[in-house]
Amino acid sequence: MKNKSKYLAYPYVIWMAIFIVIPLVLVLYYSFTSGNIHDPGSLKFSVESYGKFFDSLYLNIIIKSFWLAFLSTVLCLLFGYPVAFIISRAKMKHRGLLLLFFLVPIWMNFLLRTYAWMAILSPNGFLNRVLEMIGLPTLAIMPGQKAVVLGMVYNFLPFMVLPIYTVLAKIDKNVLEAAMDLGANGLITFVRVILPQTIPGIVSGVTMVFMPAVSTFVISRLLGGGKELLIGNLIEQQFTVHRDWHFGSALSIILMVMILISMAVMSKVDAGNEQGGAALW
Amino acid sequence: MLRRNIIELRNLTKSYNDTVVVDAINLLIRENEFITLLGPSGCGKTTTLRMIGGFEDPNDGDIFFEGTRINNVPPYKRNINTVFQKYALFTHMNVYENIAFGLRIKKVPNDEMKKRVQRMLKLVDLEGFEKRHVDSLSGGQQQRVAIARALVNEPKVLLLDEPLGALDLKLRKEMQIELMDMQKNVGITFIYVTHDQEEALTMSDTVVVMNNGVIQQVGSPVDIYNEPENRFVADFIGESNILEGIMHEDFLVSFSGRKFRCVDKGFSKDEPVDVVIRPEDIDVTSPEDADLQGVVSSVVFKGVHYEMLVESGDFEYMIQSTDMQPVGAGIGLKFGPEDIHVMKRGSDNEK
Numbered sequence A: 001m002k003n004k005s006k007y008l009a010y011p012y013v014i015w016m017a018i019f020i021v022i023p024l025v026l027v028l029y030y031s032f033t034s035g036n037i038h039d040p041g042s043l044k045f046s047v048e049s050y051g052k053f054f055d056s057l058y059l060n061i062i063i064k065s066f067w068l069a070f071l072s073t074v075l076c077l078l079f080g081y082p083v084a085f086i087i088s089r090a091k092m093k094h095r096g097l098l099l100l101f102f103l104v105p106i107w108m109n110f111l112l113r114t115y116a117w118m119a120i121l122s123p124n125g126f127l128n129r130v131l132e133m134i135g136l137p138t139l140a141i142m143p144g145q146k147a148v149v150l151g152m153v154y155n156f157l158p159f160m161v162l163p164i165y166t167v168l169a170k171i172d173k174n175v176l177e178a179a180m181d182l183g184a185n186g187l188i189t190f191v192r193v194i195l196p197q198t199i200p201g202i203v204s205g206v207t208m209v210f211m212p213a214v215s216t217f218v219i220s221r222l223l224g225g226g227k228e229l230l231i232g233n234l235i236e237q238q239f240t241v242h243r244d245w246h247f248g249s250a251l252s253i254i255l256m257v258m259i260l261i262s263m264a265v266m267s268k269v270d271a272g273n274e275q276g277g278a279a280l281w
Numbered sequence B: 001m002l003r004r005n006i007i008e009l010r011n012l013t014k015s016y017n018d019t020v021v022v023d024a025i026n027l028l029i030r031e032n033e034f035i036t037l038l039g040p041s042g043c044g045k046t047t048t049l050r051m052i053g054g055f056e057d058p059n060d061g062d063i064f065f066e067g068t069r070i071n072n073v074p075p076y077k078r079n080i081n082t083v084f085q086k087y088a089l090f091t092h093m094n095v096y097e098n099i100a101f102g103l104r105i106k107k108v109p110n111d112e113m114k115k116r117v118q119r120m121l122k123l124v125d126l127e128g129f130e131k132r133h134v135d136s137l138s139g140g141q142q143q144r145v146a147i148a149r150a151l152v153n154e155p156k157v158l159l160l161d162e163p164l165g166a167l168d169l170k171l172r173k174e175m176q177i178e179l180m181d182m183q184k185n186v187g188i189t190f191i192y193v194t195h196d197q198e199e200a201l202t203m204s205d206t207v208v209v210m211n212n213g214v215i216q217q218v219g220s221p222v223d224i225y226n227e228p229e230n231r232f233v234a235d236f237i238g239e240s241n242i243l244e245g246i247m248h249e250d251f252l253v254s255f256s257g258r259k260f261r262c263v264d265k266g267f268s269k270d271e272p273v274d275v276v277i278r279p280e281d282i283d284v285t286s287p288e289d290a291d292l293q294g295v296v297s298s299v300v301f302k303g304v305h306y307e308m309l310v311e312s313g314d315f316e317y318m319i320q321s322t323d324m325q326p327v328g329a330g331i332g333l334k335f336g337p338e339d340i341h342v343m344k345r346g347s348d349n350e351k
């Protein structure tokens, strides 16, 4: 019995080795070497690519990437939490429908959705046409950071709503009644009972929005009009335009480490809540 | 001692999708009373309690608290606390914080809060558990936290919905005594829900027997047991033999093909009635000097006594006796006039 289950794990181990470990090792290898990619003999150890990164140009890009991703995450949280809350409060039979409403866009192609926003937001797009028609001044949202953030929020909002909804739906109605019974009005119940119990959902929502937002290159390219270069675009360009795989790899590793650090911080928040969270209040 | 009314239910009615689950009940609850709602599962006990607590809006009728109508007062403004049927503890807090929750909201100063929580922990025998996570407690310990969390607020009325349901027999007995002590010591009104008739009879000052959302009888445990007002109460409280009979005149009833002297009166002539005889009130004798004769059809050992089924005529009597008779034995059944309880046949005689 025990042996059998061991064999069952092999496909996954092999899958992980081929698609996760080997590529990671390769990226790591390229990031710490320099020379001609197509001539393996010429590659030698070097931290040159990492050194390159400490250029104000690149540093600014990474700061901007994190800033926009942070902004989008906060906006997703601000919109997503109430949405998840309302859905979790809805009648059982309506919940599925409401949730579907928020999830259907995910089933559409990501590029398509983003192109749709281009059609809406571009200077001669749908939005400005409508504004013109009703005699209002047109807006210059796209290309620009506002459009990029909007694109991120739109695309990643479901990843915030879903995990928060899941924890909210699990909260026992009796527990909320108990809070009321003990003298807590709606606001106090929310702050002291609901919010602390949904922190795990918030943490996974934030992680699931922040990670793709900080590394996206499609949204920034399409809605930023090429002006709003993010770290994702930078990495992409190293592989497609500049053919500098070493620098591209180094940038990928840097991004990965930074994401890992942010995740570690987030999980600290989560763990802190598990243990002595009540003392906070 | 004359005690003031603290809660009054008037015509209180609740229905879900046209099904009436609490049907126009009227009830007076006095200060410091230990009152128990007793009835089979689904009879509307929890629903009644939830209306008093403010978690359910009645469809009709009124709830008065110290003379003021409180139908529209939200739960957090009622001077009532609840021990919920499913504990409903705050799983993100430890034991101390759970119990302190209500006091924190009332902004009770820290050192007083500490004192009161400690006193509660002592009362429910959970000293040293302050820092424990409530998920790590046993069912019985959780239940005691729930009791402490409600009681620490010193409400005027405490609602308890089957608070001992999750405990084993021994712990349940202990907690019953502790709860009764607490109620006497702290001096608050307990409205207690249970479907365990023994628990109700042991603990309460007053028992309210409910069935299908209707109050069947309100009375002291002794009254309820000895003077059941109808067949349902007789059947639900304790074991009983319920026979159909005819009340010929005052103090004379006939059943099982015989006439018996009894202590009941006030029925019309030859009125059909229900007759209740408790199994422990029937004595086993030799067939010759008995009122009724029968044959033992089964014997079960119950610890304190034997429970025997005895066929007599077309009725099977249940008898509880320490005097064991073998299956097949012909015996006599004997009972006195005061053991015969005659009841009107009500409309709710579905059983």
Ligand SMILES: Nc1ncnc2c1ncn2[C@@H]1O[C@H](COP(=O)(O)OP(=O)(O)OP(=O)(O)O)[C@@H](O)[C@H]1O
Pocket (backbone or CB within 6 Å): B016, B021, B039, B040, B041, B042, B043, B044, B045, B046, B047, B048, B195
């Ligand atoms: N929210 C609700 N919607 C529909 N029906 C309900 C609802 N709550 C309770 N009921 C019904 O009302 C009736 C009474 O329920 P209640 O919970 O008061 O019973 P109870 O006497 O407390 O039973 P138990 O001893 O099993 O706890 C039951 O038939 C139940 O199915």
Ligand SMILES: [Mg+2]
Pocket (backbone or CB within 6 Å): B045, B046, B047, B085, B161
């Ligand atoms: Mg109940």
